Each structure stands twice: as structure tokens, then as C-alpha cells.
Amino acid sequence: MSAAASSMDLSKQSNTVYSEEFIRRVHQFNWQDRLFAFVTFSFALLVMIGLGGILLSLIIESAPVFKQYGLGFLAGTKWSPADDVFGAVIAVYGTLVTSGIALLIALPLSFGIAVYLTESCPLILRRPLGTAIELLAGVPSIVYGFWGLFVLAPLIQEYVQPGIILLNIPMFAGPPLGIGVFTAGVVLALMVVPFIASVMRDVFETVPQVLKESAYGLGCTTWEVVRSIVLPYTQTGVVGAVMLGLGRALGETMAVTFVIGNANRLSGNLFAPGNSIASTLANEFAEADPALHIPALFALGLILFVISFLVLALAKYMTSRSSFKPR
Amino acid sequence: MRFNKLSILAGAVMALSSLAAQAAEITGAGATFPAPMYAKWAEAYKAATGNQLNYQAIGSGGGQKQIIAKTVDFGATDDPLGARLAEEKLLQFPAIIGGVVAVVNVPGITPGQLTMNGKVLGDIFRGAITTWNDAKIAAINPGVTLPATPITLVYRSDSSGTTATFTDYLGFTNDKFATEIGIGKTVNWKSGVGGKGNAGVAANVSKIAGSIGYVEYAYAKQNKLAHAAMINRDGKRVQPDDTAFAAATEKANWESKPGFGISLNDQPGAITWPITTASFILMHLTADKPARSAEALKFFDWAYKNGKQLATDLDYVPIPEAVVTKVQASWKNIKDAQGNPVWK
Numbered sequence: 001m002s003a004a005a006s007s008m009d010l011s012k013q014s015n016t017v018y019s020e021e022f023i024r025r026v027h028q029f030n031w032q033d034r035l036f037a038f039v040t041f042s043f044a045l046l047v048m049i050g051l052g053g054i055l056l057s058l059i060i061e062s063a064p065v066f067k068q069y070g071l072g073f074l075a076g077t078k079w080s081p082a083d084d085v086f087g088a089v090i091a092v093y094g095t096l097v098t099s100g101i102a103l104l105i106a107l108p109l110s111f112g113i114a115v116y117l118t119e120s121c122p123l124i125l126r127r128p129l130g131t132a133i134e135l136l137a138g139v140p141s142i143v144y145g146f147w148g149l150f151v152l153a154p155l156i157q158e159y160v161q162p163g164i165i166l167l168n169i170p171m172f173a174g175p176p177l178g179i180g181v182f183t184a185g186v187v188l189a190l191m192v193v194p195f196i197a198s199v200m201r202d203v204f205e206t207v208p209q210v211l212k213e214s215a216y217g218l219g220c221t222t223w224e225v226v227r228s229i230v231l232p233y234t235q236t237g238v239v240g241a242v243m244l245g246l247g248r249a250l251g252e253t254m255a256v257t258f259v260i261g262n263a264n265r266l267s268g269n270l271f272a273p274g275n276s277i278a279s280t281l282a283n284e285f286a287e288a289d290p291a292l293h294i295p296a297l298f299a300l301g302l303i304l305f306v307i308s309f310l311v312l313a314l315a316k317y318m319t320s321r322s323s324f325k326p327r
Numbered sequence: 328m329r330f331n332k333l334s335i336l337a338g339a340v341m342a343l344s345s346l347a348a349q350a351a352e353i354t355g356a357g358a359t360f361p362a363p364m365y366a367k368w369a370e371a372y373k374a375a376t377g378n379q380l381n382y383q384a385i386g387s388g389g390g391q392k393q394i395i396a397k398t399v400d401f402g403a404t405d406d407p408l409g410a411r412l413a414e415e416k417l418l419q420f421p422a423i424i425g426g427v428v429a430v431v432n433v434p435g436i437t438p439g440q441l442t443m444n445g446k447v448l449g450d451i452f453r454g455a456i457t458t459w460n461d462a463k464i465a466a467i468n469p470g471v472t473l474p475a476t477p478i479t480l481v482y483r484s485d486s487s488g489t490t491a492t493f494t495d496y497l498g499f500t501n502d503k504f505a506t507e508i509g510i511g512k513t514v515n516w517k518s519g520v521g522g523k524g525n526a527g528v529a530a531n532v533s534k535i536a537g538s539i540g541y542v543e544y545a546y547a548k549q550n551k552l553a554h555a556a557m558i559n560r561d562g563k564r565v566q567p568d569d570t571a572f573a574a575a576t577e578k579a580n581w582e583s584k585p586g587f588g589i590s591l592n593d594q595p596g597a598i599t600w601p602i603t604t605a606s607f608i609l610m611h612l613t614a615d616k617p618a619r620s621a622e623a624l625k626f627f628d629w630a631y632k633n634g635k636q637l638a639t640d641l642d643y644v645p646i647p648e649a650v651v652t653k654v655q656a657s658w659k660n661i662k663d664a665q666g667n668p669v670w671k
Contacts, residue, residue: 081486081513154534175477177535179520262484262521273520283523287388287486287512 101185114200137194145258203237357390357403405488407588419586445500480519481540571600
């Protein structure tokens, strides 16, 4: 394409008549180009078909449960395979709350890491630190699950929860189990930090050196540079990084299943065991009854799909509105 | 060069596949409870006969589904089928016996030190006893000092035959448990933490101080968890082991239920462990692939005869000889399309 275009430009400039050979070659390029476009288009189409197919099968498979409960399924607070009664609230609540806790912890942490790596870190440490964080992103989630259950949960049970319970805050009540919604949120936070931090670092590095140097030259502190130059310049990327982390937290299965407690009970207490959409699916799919239980699990999958879609849509909307406004 | 490599590879693949065709291959799927046993048997069976068993531990419910869908040669379930046996035209027989134990994580309590009975265990698991120093626990544990820590229940988060056995026992010995919690592979626990599989429950109990859960005995032993001794039907305090599980089978009337699907819970006898269960095999009465069904039956025939020591090593109990004779008589009911029995 580019070769053809540039030679055409050349020929226009020199104002010559096109030779047969030249036209033949342009046509040849055209033909190759169209084939190339078609092949790549079919690849792209494959993704669309896959996405549509998944969505469609989720809708078809979950139909019986919506026939039974209507939209009341979304508001049902009881999930009991034993009584054949299914409602989505417990799992949706667990998914949203664990992901919320994860973001609450991971966001400031990742932001700090990214700022340190791009602004204050000695050059010699940048690469090893950055690589270490990327390695953390590569740790399989089941390892986080094991580690959460065998190392983190006992530590939280012994040293963190008793102290917080004494403070008598309504959302943090005893007994300290170590396992529960709160612990799941903490494990998720550690899992999403490397994702958010490494993407944030990459976008912070795109800020033109001249902008930052001018600000430093005016006497700004590092914090002022980050707040007034780096953040406004990279808004889009930062939102993207957060959404990427949120996306991972929402769908995380194994690590959450290990530490969330797998209890189908609704509780405002963050130290109580709960269940998320992904962990409910992991626990119950293999042995589910085809009549209503499996459709109910498919419906949970559909809800997770919709939540993830909304998160992405929101991210796109927010990033499309943002523009560089230095403060 | 490249072509040569490819043709060598293709040749190797063909050679391998022809080898595989000579040795019979049996496929089964289902319960996780006997899976370690089947894996051990399969290994020894392959060494002895060259025939391969592929067993997928996908859970009892999954085993029932797979055999009904005819994707496997046999299904395995801890939870025996009753009327559905006739509906689905299936044959059911017991393959192995094992015991379920309550395991606790109470500081200072060693394995076998704590004593439980069905009544107290039922009260704990229905949430009526909430602390370890409760008078009802103390009454059957003279001389054991128990702390005032709250009790955390640990149960199976997946649908499980172990849960079915355990709740069947608790419901049988504690009426309030039967009405409030119920009996089955999944029940509505009022409080506590779920773990996936026997291993998940064992892990949660070992990590949560003050917890109590239930697992197949081998898992308690492997994870060095403190199991509770039980007071059995005869009022005797017993510890779990293969002789105590075997004692549960002695007075059992295997033929009282279709497909030998009896409960071995709360059986009489001085040394009988009260929470015992058999794990069952499901096969179609009309064999679509008679040769494969025969191979599967050959495997279980071999396991009944030669797998006893392996079973005892893993703390399972082999099926008693008298029952094996009756089981093998029932195998004659598996027939091919022409009505000839596949087992001779």
C-alpha cells in the first residue's frame, strides 16, 4: 500500500504518463491489498462472532430461570440449590464488594508505585523494580489463592481482624475467621496491583519530558508535577489502567474461591464469608441440576458479562471525554 | 528434511495408536470420595493386565449425569440412586467402603481426644451449640478442657456425597437437625464457611481456629487434623479405622434397597464406626458397547479379588466376600442388544 502510494505520488509530481507495467503493478498491489484486508477482516469478524455467540448462548441457556422468576431473579436474596430457589443478589453483592475493596486498596498503592518508578526512582533500580512488578502479574491466580488461604488468612485472623473488631465498626464484626469477603478483597487487591501499576507506569512515561522539566524548572515539587502535569496528561490511560484492574478483579475465580468462604448468605459484615459470581460458578457447576440450577448459573454468568461490559463502556465514555487540561 | 521429520512423526503416531488399540481402555467418571482408591487400583491393574482405566473425579452428581448421557463406561456415585435406577435402566453396585469423620481445630485438642455423638454433633451443625465450652459438649467429654471460643462450621460448598452421608447420619440421630437443616448432597447451612471438595474442607479447618468440619477419613489422616471419636449406636466410644468401618457392614442388609443402595450409618455393633458409607458404580443394563462393559466389569472383578490390600493401605474397606458374590450375580443382568449377558 505505502509503496504503491508513494510511487503514485512520485509519478504525479513528475507529471509523466503511466506505463503499462506501472498500471499492471498498481493493480497487482490493489488485488493483494484487498485480499489482505479480507483476511484481516475475517479475523476481526471471528472475534465478533465469538463474542456474539457467547452472549447468545448465555441468554438461551439462562432463559428457564428468567421464565421462572422474571427479573425478580436479579433481586432474589436466597440462593439454595437444596430448595431449588435461586436469586442473584448474594453473588452479585459479593463480586461488587470484593472488587470494590480490591480497588480501594490497589488504586493508591499502584499509583504510588507508578509515580515512584517514573519520577523518583534511581535509574539503576527502575528496570529490576519494573520487572518484579510485571512478574507479579504473571503469577497464576491459583497460587494467589493458596497463598491467601495458607498464609494471608491466618495472619488476618490473628493480627488484623481482632483489632478492627474491637473498634466496633458495624461493617467489621466478629468472630474473626480469617476467611471471608474482606480477605478476598485483599487478595484481589494484590492481584490487580501489578496490572494497574505497570499500565500506569507505561502511560506516565508517555508524558513529554519537556512538560515535566518546565514544571520542575518553575519550582514545582514532584507531587505538583504529578498532579498538574502527569495526571491531566495521562487521564485516559489512568482510567484505562483502573478499568483493566477492575475487569480482572470482577472475573477472578480461583483465588477468590479459596478465601471468600463460599457461603450463600447475605451479610453486611465484611468479615463474614460470602460468595462471588465466579466462585459460585466454580463451586457448583460440576454438580448442578439441569432443571433450574444450571440456568441460574448461566444467568449469573450473563450478569457478570453485563457488569464487565458496563465497566468497559464506562471506561470508554470517560476516556473519550477527557482531554489534556493542565492545571 | 522437514518432510522426513513429519513422516517419522506420523509413523510414530500410527504405531502408538495401533498399540493403544490392542490394550483395552475403560473410562469412568464420578465421585471424588473413592477417587484415590480407583487411581491406585488402576495403576496396579495396568501393571497386571496392560489394560488402562481412565477415571475422572468430577463428583457424584457428575458421575450420574455422564453415565445417563452414555459418555463413559461406568459412572460412580456416593449417593445411591433409588427409584431412578429403574427409570434410567441402570445397574448399581458398591465398589468400596469408607468412613466420614468430624474434624476440629481447637487449640490443645489432639486427634481422637474429643468425643462426639450424633445428638451433640447435630446440635453443633444446626447452630444450637455455638461455643466450645458448651455444657452439652462438656458432658460427654469429662476431663477435657475446652475454651470459650466460638464454633465455626466448615462444610462442602460443592454438591457432595460426603455431605449426603454426614447429614443422613445427623438427621437420623438428631430430629431437629433433620427438620431445620435437612439431608442431601447440598443443604442450607445456617452459618459457617464452605470449602470445595474434601481437600477444601480440610484446608479450611486447618486454618480457622475454633472450626469443625467433616471429611472422608483419609483426608483427616493426611492433613493431620484432629478427628473426634464417636459414641456409636451401642453407646461405645470408638475411633475411626478400617476395622471400625468394616464392622458397620456386618449386620447390614444389602439387599433391602435396589442396587445395594443402603445407608451404613448408625449400624449396631460394639466397635462400629457410626458414619460409614459405600461408594457405588453405575452401568447401563443394556450395553451399547458390550465389549467395553465387559472390560469395566473385569476391572471391578479384579479389584474385588486383588485390590483388598491396596484398599486397606488407603484406609478404605473392601466389599465383604458375601456381598461380592451377590454383586457378581447381579452383573448377569447387563446384556447386549441381543439379550446375551456381557459378563460370563
